[in-house]
Every structure is written in structure tokens, then in C-alpha cells.
Amino acid sequence: MNTGTVAKMLGVSPSTIQRWVKQANLQMDRTELGHYQFSEESIEILKDIQNQLNNGVLLQDLKLKGKKSRQAAVLTGANDLNFQKVIQRIEELEKKVNGKADDVVSYQILQHRREIEDLHNEVSRLNEVIMGMEEVAVHKEPLQNIEKGREFPPEAKLKKWKIISSLFGF
Numbered sequence: 001m002n003t004g005t006v007a008k009m010l011g012v013s014p015s016t017i018q019r020w021v022k023q024a025n026l027q028m029d030r031t032e033l034g035h036y037q038f039s040e041e042s043i044e045i046l047k048d049i050q051n052q053l054n055n056g057v058l059l060q061d062l063k064l065k066g067k068k069s070r071q072a073a074v075l076t077g078a079n080d081l082n083f084q085k086v087i088q089r090i091e092e093l094e095k096k097v098n099g100k101a102d103d104v105v106s107y108q109i110l111q112h113r114r115e116i117e118d119l120h121n122e123v124s125r126l127n128e129v130i131m132g133m134e135e136v137a138v139h140k141e142p143l144q145n146i147e148k149g150r151e152f153p154p155e156a157k158l159k160k161w162k163i164i165s166s167l168f169g170f
Contacts (some may be wrong), residue, residue, distance in 0.1 A: 001037075001038045001043065002031075002036065002037065003017050003018060003035060003036050003038070006038045006043060006046065009043070010046060010047065012050070017036075018036070020046060020049050020050075021036060021046075023062070024045070024049060024062060024064055026042060026045060026064075028042060045064060048064065049064070123168060126168060127168060130168070134161075
């Protein structure tokens with residue numbers, strides 16, 4: 001019988017039959033096109049699987065008639081060597097990632113340093129402009145004060161200087 005016929009007979013889908021065959025490691029005959037060909041013996045095994053599943057047994061815990069229950073096997077020799085290679089490769093990749101991260105951080109620090117230097121130069125330039133403007137204002141101020149008939153007290157200059165220095169931080 002083919003997969004579809006067995007599935008109808010058991011009341012399940014063809015993909016369920018295929019899953020049971022794979023999970024139970026059943027040796028099935030195949031047609032020229034690669035489809036499963038079920039014998040009476042294999043149909044009885046599938047009925048037993050269905051009964052066990054209906055009774056609450058998990059697919060991985062199935063016990064098949066005439067077969068030992070399936071258990072996972074762990075190979076140690078070759079697996080240890082492969083495992084060590086994988087661990088070594090992971091460590092190499094981690095080193096590369098950390099190196100890239102360090103490079104990125106270093107680049108960002110250099111960018112910030114350049115930006116801070118540019119800002120510092122701009123503050124210095126603005127400070128020079130303000131000092132020049134104050135000198136011009138000092139020379140013009142007495143003339144303007146004399147013309148107006150009044151002079152600014154020295155405290156006014158000091159207050160003005162404190163305001164400007166608090167704004168620009170010098």
C-alpha cells in the first residue's frame with residue numbers, strides 16, 4: 001500500500017504517516033519514485049504507534065514491537081575534536097569582534113577630540129573678537145560719555161565683563 005491509502009485507513013494525514021516513519025526509523029520499501037511502500041507488518045507497526053500516541057506516549061518515547069527503544073548516542077572521540085575546533089573558531093571570532101569594537105570606539109574618540117578642539121578654537125576666536133570689541137568700546141566710551149555729559153562708573157564695566165565671561169566661560 002502507498003502512504004495515502006495507509007493514512008486513510010488509520011484516519012490521519014499522509015504527512016503524519018511520513019513523520020511516524022522518520023521518527024520511528026522504520027525501514028520501508030520505496031517505489032521507483034521514492035514513495036513509501038507499506039507491507040502488512042509495517043502497517044501493524046504504524047497501528048501500534050497510533051495506539052501509543054492516543055494513550056499519551058510522546059513520539060520520541062515510542063516503543064516498537066521487535067525493536068529496541070531509541071536512545072541517543074554520544075560519540076566522544078571525534079566529537080571532542082570537532083567541539084574543540086568549534087570553540088577555537090568562536091574564540092577567534094570573539095577576538096575579531098572585540099578588535100572591531102575597539103577600532104570603532106577609538107575612531108569615535110578621535111572624532112570627538114577633533115570636534116572639541118574645533119569648538120575650543122572657535123571659543124578662542126570669539127574671545128579675541130570680544131576683547132577687540134571691548135577695546136574699541138573703551139576708546140569710544142569716554143568720548144560718548146563726555147558728549148553726553150556723564151561717565152560710566154567702573155562698576156558698570158566690571159558687571160558687563162562678568163556677564164560676558166559667564167556666557168563664554170573665560
